[in-house]
Amino acid sequence: MSAPPHYTPYHPKWYRRRVSVWWWLHHRPYTTFVLRELTSVAVAFFAVVCLWQVRALAQGPEAYAQFLTWLRTPLFLVLNAVAFLFVLFHAVTWFNLAPKAMVVRLQGRRLPDGIIAGANYAAWLVLSGAVTWILLRG
């Protein structure tokens, strides 16, 4: 009984049809799914831009001015516009999934999905307003 079970990870006799890398383009739900998964690339892109901005701020006024010049180039305007759409898509899909991931019970009753998603959207509005208010003061 103590002998470890033996697995065969690959069996050359089985026939496996090769699936195209673009399998997700043929059906709309699959396309939505893959686009949602790809939003992580836009998230990483903007996190790196933030890191770049912090480094430029630390290095001094010249470095920061150079950073701002880069952001005004067509390349970065296009990249940022595309990343913004993806990040927006991430936010909406994330908030809509929140009720499924986070079940809140109040006095033994499950809170309706709409309330949890609504709370997320409300927090989104408040935080966006606060960030805008702080940055526009300078």
Added chain:
Amino acid sequence: MARTVTPLLWLLFSAGGTIAALLFPVHLLLMGLAFPLGWLDAPTYSFLRSLVGHPLTRAYLFILISFPLFHWAHRFRYTLYDGLQIKHLTALIVVLCYGAALAGSIMAAATLWSIP
């Protein structure tokens, strides 16, 4: 090993996803489009510098950069598995994704720490 690390990675993924969902759209819209295109007046260097001088702002910026990077690492790892069908490269993908997120976080912490 995998049993202890997986919940932590998932926690980082979901925390980073929430932070990115709540804060990235507004920051990206302002810094990436509204300020460079002149829709709104951009904050000055000295204002941002005094803002970053506060420890709370530094903590905020670290959270804003680090957690979403781990969110990307976790999600992109599975995108590579499913999308490109390269599951046999698991070890390499894991090292590259989480390693990049870790490197970015360390760089953010070091930079924020070094600001006088």
